[in-house]
Amino acid sequence: MLVLLLSSGAWASPPRARIEFWTISLQPFFTGYIQGLIAAYERAHPDVQIRWIDVPPQTIEQKLLAAIAGGVGPEVVNLNTEGTLRLAEARALVDMDDAVPPAARARYFPNIWSSTRNGGKAYGIPWYVVPNVLAYNRELFRRAGLDPARPPASEEAFIQAATTIKQRTGVYGFMPNIDGIRFLRIFQEDGLSILAPDRRRAVFNSAAHVQVLTRYVALFKRDLFPTDTLQRGYLGATERYAAGQLAMLTTGPQFLLRVRTDSPDVYRDTAVAPYPLGRGRVLDLPTMELGVPLASRHRREAVEFALYVTDDANQLAFCHQVVVFPSTRAAAADPYFTRAGQSPEDRARAIAAGELGTARDLTVVVPHSDELYRAFREAVEQAFYGRMTPQQALDWAVKEWNARL
Amino acid sequence: MTAYLFLLPALVLLATFTFYPVIFGTALSLFEYNVISPPRFVGVANFRQIAADRYFWIALGNSVKYLAVVPVLQGCAILLALWVHRSARGIGWLRAAYYLPVVTSIVVVGIVWRWLYDDAGLINFVLLRLGLARGPIHWLASPGVALYAVMFVTLWKGLGYYMVIYLVGLEAIPPGYAEAAAIDGAGALQRLWRVTLPLLRPSILLAATLSAISALRVFEEVYVMTSGGPVYATYTMFYYMFDQAFGALHMGYAAALGVVLAVVTIGLSIASFRLLREGGLSYY
Numbered sequence: 001m002l003v004l005l006l007s008s009g010a011w012a013s014p015p016r017a018r019i020e021f022w023t024i025s026l027q028p029f030f031t032g033y034i035q036g037l038i039a040a041y042e043r044a045h046p047d048v049q050i051r052w053i054d055v056p057p058q059t060i061e062q063k064l065l066a067a068i069a070g071g072v073g074p075e076v077v078n079l080n081t082e083g084t085l086r087l088a089e090a091r092a093l094v095d096m097d098d099a100v101p102p103a104a105r106a107r108y109f110p111n112i113w114s115s116t117r118n119g120g121k122a123y124g125i126p127w128y129v130v131p132n133v134l135a136y137n138r139e140l141f142r143r144a145g146l147d148p149a150r151p152p153a154s155e156e157a158f159i160q161a162a163t164t165i166k167q168r169t170g171v172y173g174f175m176p177n178i179d180g181i182r183f184l185r186i187f188q189e190d191g192l193s194i195l196a197p198d199r200r201r202a203v204f205n206s207a208a209h210v211q212v213l214t215r216y217v218a219l220f221k222r223d224l225f226p227t228d229t230l231q232r233g234y235l236g237a238t239e240r241y242a243a244g245q246l247a248m249l250t251t252g253p254q255f256l257l258r259v260r261t262d263s264p265d266v267y268r269d270t271a272v273a274p275y276p277l278g279r280g281r282v283l284d285l286p287t288m289e290l291g292v293p294l295a296s297r298h299r300r301e302a303v304e305f306a307l308y309v310t311d312d313a314n315q316l317a318f319c320h321q322v323v324v325f326p327s328t329r330a331a332a333a334d335p336y337f338t339r340a341g342q343s344p345e346d347r348a349r350a351i352a353a354g355e356l357g358t359a360r361d362l363t364v365v366v367p368h369s370d371e372l373y374r375a376f377r378e379a380v381e382q383a384f385y386g387r388m389t390p391q392q393a394l395d396w397a398v399k400e401w402n403a404r405l
Numbered sequence: 406m407t408a409y410l411f412l413l414p415a416l417v418l419l420a421t422f423t424f425y426p427v428i429f430g431t432a433l434s435l436f437e438y439n440v441i442s443p444p445r446f447v448g449v450a451n452f453r454q455i456a457a458d459r460y461f462w463i464a465l466g467n468s469v470k471y472l473a474v475v476p477v478l479q480g481c482a483i484l485l486a487l488w489v490h491r492s493a494r495g496i497g498w499l500r501a502a503y504y505l506p507v508v509t510s511i512v513v514v515g516i517v518w519r520w521l522y523d524d525a526g527l528i529n530f531v532l533l534r535l536g537l538a539r540g541p542i543h544w545l546a547s548p549g550v551a552l553y554a555v556m557f558v559t560l561w562k563g564l565g566y567y568m569v570i571y572l573v574g575l576e577a578i579p580p581g582y583a584e585a586a587a588i589d590g591a592g593a594l595q596r597l598w599r600v601t602l603p604l605l606r607p608s609i610l611l612a613a614t615l616s617a618i619s620a621l622r623v624f625e626e627v628y629v630m631t632s633g634g635p636v637y638a639t640y641t642m643f644y645y646m647f648d649q650a651f652g653a654l655h656m657g658y659a660a661a662l663g664v665v666l667a668v669v670t671i672g673l674s675i676a677s678f679r680l681l682r683e684g685g686l687s688y689y
Contacts, residue, residue, distance in 0.1 A: 061651065062651045065440045065441075065651070065654065066440075068440060068441060069441075070439045084599075086654070087441075090439045090440070090441045090442070090654050091441055091442060092441040226524060226546075227524060227543040227546035227547070228523075228524075228543075228545065229544070229548060230634065230635060231545065231631060231632060231634045231635060245525065250603055284480065294441075366540045370653035370654075371653070374460075378636065378637065381635060381636040381637075384549055384638060385635060385636050387548075387636065
């Protein structure tokens with residue numbers, strides 16, 4: 001009887017560390033993958049038990065704060081760069097530069113590792129990255145008299161194609177990524193700085209910045225992109241594209257899955273091309289990180305588990321599940337990413353892999369980010385709705401920023 | 406003692422979910438607190454900051470504008486209640502149909518109305534087809550229109566709820582009063598104005614107060630349909646509180662905003678009671 005009990009594990013000692021692991025919206029599509037990951041880790045580390053909780057993206061920060069406040073926060077949490085930096089500003093996250101040994105840090109692309117660096121500390125271990133690509137509707141290209149085999153390769157050509165499509169078909173050509181604070185990215189994609197080199201002064205009110213904003217405001221006034229672009233962002237763009245009411249979509253390749261599910265007809269007409277780069281020849285690289293709250297009771301084990309989730313083999317396996325890209329150099333070098341298949345996702349994968357070299361996360365890291373972002377967002381909206389000229393709007397936002405930087 | 410025992414379950418619930426949060430929230434308004442670090446006492450600094458905060462004034466202004474929905478909503482609900490307060494074949498179904506939006510999730514309602522309000526949505530389609538508009542109206546993307554478009558959704562969703570309150574009020578009025586007035590020669594409009602509405606005043610007081618409180622606390626419609634935009638045109642007090650608490654992690658400041666909103670709401674409720682306290686069956 002005793003032998004049976006012992007062999008059944010009923011008398012085994014409880015795990016030394018219970019790690020709660022929060023992810024963003026990975027259920028139900030990736031449930032099997034994450035469960036397999038956890039099972040393998042627990043087999044290799046019998047004294048560690050992992051509890052996985054999947055949280056919707058809109059609520060993860062609120063839930064995380066509530067959990068930390070209640071003393072029941074996770075040990076490892078998946079956040080995007082903006083979320084990581086916001087929580088880091090509140091002194092909620094472990095400094096990964098300090099917690100991760102240099103040899104392990106060296107596995108990651110240095111530019112991606114630096115995404116969450118603020119004040120000399122990096123607050124997240126990079127997980128997967130999703131560079132944007134250009135998806136476009138070949139049928140609408142044909143109706144507009146454009147050659148579907150020659151999609152726009154630059155921001156200039158992109159705007160030109162969008163103008164032609166709207167004029168000739170009545171369907172919107174594009175929804176530029178200008179909602180919220182994403183105009184900061186447009187500036188950077190055009191090679192324009194947001195901050196002075198000492199990062200103590202905002203500089204986005206130069207003549208060049210004003211010119212870029214003026215151009216988009218003029219496009220808006222000419223009704224060349226939908227009026228809800230400033231409110232709806234990429235979700236609105238994806239919905240419109242899936243409904244056949246938008247000719248071009250600049251998006252993370254994973255959103256093509258939504259188009260495939262929602263609108264098989266539009267998906268059949270979809271082709272994928274590299275993201276049309278601005279004059280700065282730099283591409284934004286939205287990054288997902290794993291952070292460890294300072295309140296974690298098992299900080300060492302949590303960091304170890306986060307390193308395991310983001311190691312070469314596991315990232316590569318995840319990239320086989322969906323069109324995302326690894327943040328580690330060895331995984332990204334796998335031939336899988338350069339094999340171009342026939343489907344839009346396969347093409348997107350090959351294209352995006354080629355873009356990784358020119359990409360970096362363009363999130364602007366500033367103190368008092370909520371106040372600064374709010375001022376910038378308001379300034380851009382004031383310019384678009386004609387309540388300020390672009391020059392006045394950017395001057396005002398720069399003044400607000402400089403008062404707080 | 407037995408009476409207190411019966412009261413105990415409700416008191417426990419009220420203490421846990423109402424009194425404690427009210428006391429905690431009021432105390433929190435005197436602190437700087439971001440959930441992560443321990444709270445720091447700042448006295449009335451949060452309230453001083455509110456006075457100079459332009460976003461607060463924008464949000465308060467929008468919330469006050471939102472109150473315009475109250476008289477329109479009450480007027481429509483009274484008319485609707487008068488219409489369905491009769492025996493007719495299928496009237497039960499009609500009442501249920503008007504009540505349906507009340508029990509529908511506000512998120513679903515918000516998404517559906519967002520589609521309806523779209524440039525290529527049903528409303529613009531109809532207006533353009535009938536020649537009532539030259540181009541699509543940007544219902545949710547135009548700063549001058551968005552707040553009123555969201556208010557209409559509140560009106561549409563709340564109509565059934567207030568209709569039920571007025572129906573109950575109408576059921577309680579004995580038909581003899583209206584009959585006597587009719588014998589005395591009062592027309593339908595006079596009977597409504599001089600008999601029904603004065604007797605309905607307690608219901609009007611209740612419904613107007615409830616809807617005014619709801620209007621000041623509007624959040625979900627804004628969150629789902631406009632996120633406070635465009636250019637803060639639909640940025641209401643509750644949305645600002647949410648933004649400060651969960652976007653900026655300024656929990657103490659958000660609590661101070663909550664205290665200010667509570668004071669405004671209490672003031673408004675007192676005003677409603679003062680204005681509408683006379684009336685009802687017991688008054689006459």
